[in-house]
Structure formats: structure tokens, C-alpha cells
Amino acid sequence: MSGRVLIYLNSLGLLGLSGALGFALADQLINHDLPCPLCLLQRMAMFGVGIGLVLNIAVSHHPRHYGMMIVSAVLGMFIAMRQILLHIVPGTGAYGDPFLGLHFYTWAFILFVGVIAGASLMLLFVPRWSHERHASIPALGALAIGVFFLLAVANVVGTTLECGAGACPDDPTSYEFLDRLLGLNNRN
Amino acid sequence: MRGRPVKQVARIAQAISGGLVQGYVPRLIELGRAWQIKLILQHRNGFDELRAMMVLPFLLFTGAIAAGWRRHAMLSILLWLAGLAAMLAMFRYHVTSSLDLAF
Secondary structure (H helix, E strand, C coil): CCHHHHHHHHHHHHHHHHHHHHHHHHHHHHCCCCCCHHHHHHHHHHHHHHHHHHHHHHCCCCHHHHHHHHHHHHHHHHHHHHHHHHCCCCCCCCCCCCECCECHHHHHHHHHHHHHHHHHHHHHHCCCCCCCCCCCCCHHHHHHHHHHHHHHHHHHHHHHHHHCCCCCCCCCCCCHHHHHHHCCCCCC | CCHHHHHHHHHHHHHHHHHHHHHHHHHHHHHHHHHHHHHHHHHHHHHHHHHCCCHHHHHHHHHHHHHHHCCCHHHHHHHHHHHHHHHHHHHHHHCCCCCCCCC
């Protein structure tokens, strides 16, 4: 598998991850489905996975970058599993609306399992690792990183508006920090 | 005769220093401790808030992405590690309730 093909595979993976994060953000903005702390932690784990992909695209192919992806995905998987277990008993409710029959945290769990499988396969089937730095970043790679970076900035802004410089409420109903700024709500 | 004023000065100095050590210094330490405890109690909620700063891991990961994009691999990895540590701290902060499970 040539270096170029690896870069394109990583770029497609990053675009896929951005698609999942973008969908969650669109749901937040359009349906006013505010993310809970565990939901935000799952998003963070997705960004952690994406940083490994960014380094594979922009710097060089290195097993360490795939290791970063696997570590982030394992952590994200545990967080998603925790949320699934919170609602696994019938009658204990759920958080958010389901998408294609499954809740977002269940989809996140599946995504993290897929990331672990994909990164492990890459580690198994890449015959030898060239640690040389890439000469340049291809257009598809730059696009993928650009979109991913913008999503990260959007999440920084969204989380600040929702939680300010502190802890997020367990069951958020509004952008509390924004409300406080506008004088709509006095939080103790 | 020459030794008498010296002895008197020494006695006064001893009394003052003794008084300081035995009286004022412990009082000052006590006051300092009380003030410190008051400060901690007053700002404990603020410290807790900052410790649970949810946006911090996002900020660190955004920095890591930017560093990776600019091809600073080591900086990116360091920021990623810091973000991961912050994430674990947030997870610990928010996971407080026990799971309602029975097998």
C-alpha cells in the first residue's frame, strides 16, 4: 500500500468522522438537541481519534498515530457504554431522539468499535512504515483537516455558550452562558 | 558596671523576641490559617467550576489539530495527551451516580 493511498484512506476516514460530528452539531443547532456532558465527552473522544488521522495526513505515517486513534476510541467507547448502561433498563428513559432506531450514544459506540477495528487492520496490513515526512498535504487531505478544524472551533464556541468556563448541567435545557450574558437567566 | 546595660538590653530583646515567638507569631499563624480556610471555603465552588471546565479538552484538541495541520507533530501529540487527561478528569467529575443494574 503506497503512501499516497494511505493518505487518501486517512483523509476519507477523517471526512467520515467529520460527517458524524457535523451531523451531531446540525442536530444540536436545528433540533435544539443540546448535548449532555457524556455526549460532549464522546465528541471529544472523536476529536482525539481525528488528531491521529490529521497527523497521518499532514506529517507522516507512524504506528504511534494509529495508537493515538485506538486509545481515544477505547476511552470514547467506555463513555458511550456508560451512557448506554444508564438507559439500558426498560423504563429508565433515554437521552435525545433516536436516529435510524438507535440513539446517538449507541451510534457513537459502534463508531468507536469501527475505529478500533480499522486502525488495528491498518497496523496489521501496512507492510513497512516509512517515517519520512510527507512532502506536501494533498487537496483532499487539506479539505478534510480544514473541515475537521472548523468543527472543533464550532464545538469550542457551542460548549462555551452552553456551559461557560465551568461544568455543564447534567440535563441542559438552554445555552446557559449565553442566557447569563444576555441577562435572561441567573444561574447560582 | 559595664555589663549591666548590656544585660538589660539583652533581657529586653529576649522579652520582646520571646513575646513575639510565644504570643504574636502563633497568633499571626492562627490568623493566616483562618484567613486561608475562609478563602478556600469562599472560593471552593469557583475552584470546582474551573476544575470541571468542559470546554478545556475541546480547546486543547483544537490546538492539537492546528499544530498537526502546521506539521508540528510533537506539539500536537503533547496537546492531545493534555486533552485526554482533561477528558478523563471531566469523565470522573460527571460520573457520580451508580448504574441502576441488577443481574
